[in-house]
Structures are given as C-alpha cells and as structure tokens.
Amino acid sequence: MVLLVAGLTLGCQPSETHRNGDVAQTEQPGASPESEAADRPGGTELSTPDLESEGLARATFAGGCFWCMEPPFERLEGVVSVTSGYTDGPEEAPTYSEVSSGQTGHTEAVEILYNPDIVSYEELLTVFWRAHDPTDLEGQFADRGSQYRPGIYTHNDLQRDQAEASKAALEAEGPFDEPIVTPIKPAQPFWIAEAYHQDYYKKNPTPYQRYYEGSGRKGFLERTWTAD
Secondary structure (H helix, E strand, C coil): CCEEECCEEECCCCCHHHHCCCCCCCCCCCCCCCCCCCCCCCCEECCCCCHHHHCCEEEEEECCCHHHHHHHHHCCCCEEEEEEEEECCCCCCCCHHHHHCCCCCCEEEEEEEECCCCCCHHHHHHHHHCCCCCCCCCEECCEECHHHCCEEEECCHHHHHHHHHHHHHHHHHCCCCCCCCCCEEECCCCEECCHHHCCHHHHCHHHHHHHHHHCCHHHHHHHHHCCC
C-alpha cells in the first residue's frame, strides 16, 4: 500500500530513479565481506560465514520498512554490519517488486552481524523494541501489508529464550496498553535486498527523513519513549 502525505509517497518505496538502479553507491564502513550487499542483486541469499571462528553472532529482526531498521543498529558499538533483505517467505530469490506486492509471503527485515563480547543480544532486543510498534501485526505505521509485519527471527535456543523473556518484560513493564504481538520465530533463509536499499538513509538523507517523519514512525517512537 502506498500513501500520499503532503506530496510524499510512502511505502518504503524509492523514486523511479532509484527503482531503475541509478543511485550512487557508497561503502558501508566496517562491513564484513560476507555481509556486503552493494554488488549483489536483489534475491541473493546471504552467505553464512564461520561466525564462531570470527567471534561474531547473527541476529534478524523485522520492524516494517527496512530503511528505518538499519540506523538504530548501525549506531551500536559492536555491530559489524546491518543488511536489508527479505525473510519468512516460501519463495526463493525474491525481488523487491515481488515482495512489495505482498504476494510472496516475505517480510522486509535486517540481518545483523555483531560481536557479542561488545554488544549483547539483549541489548539488540532493547533497540528493536524501541524501533517499531510491537502492538501492530498488520504492518508498521503508514506501511500496511504482510511484507511490513514485524518479527524476531532467532538463530538458536538461547536467542529464543532471551527474546521471549524480553517480550514478557515489555508486556509487564512497557508503555503499551495493547498486547505485544510481535512474533518470535525460528530464523528462515534471508535474501539480500537490492543495492539501492542498503544504507538508504545514508545515500538519500533528505528523502529518508521525509519518509521517516511522514510515515508516522518518528512521532510514535518519540511519544512512546521520550519520557522513559
């Protein structure tokens, strides 16, 4: 679904120029070769490096438009890379146009490589809860449809247990009157999104900020968490 707000097209959807791929690429500082997406087409499955030997771990979250889910995690010390992509759908190698139709079953998500000696999974969960609306399962803010549904995708039993404990704590002590409905699921294959989606907020700061504010996300998060 695409909405118009004061002349702004909403729907985590780039302009026609961006859809044609005519976007200057910028390097992502600190990204590992395994997670770099700049030279990969949409629908490429993210490779699985030997994380243990590299001292890294993986986390996967969906919180609506993936443009808005990159910045909160990339600011964290200990996060090596954040890659936008698609997960939780049955089809292989989905593209943005296919996923955005809402027909593939995928949701937009980010996959994070991080150093657990510097930043914990519990800390990532706290950032995640504060970056989306966990009471809305039908989409996020102005973006409606299954492709924008939220989710936590765990890669092992420990992540699952920590996610469930974090969700229970939010339900008991958080600022929400409505039930917390963000699901916790086992991780599924993760397909890298097209290059122009990666670090969109860095490459296109003005359109991104207009979208971030116009979608309603910025105001909701500020109202919900500023007093915390």
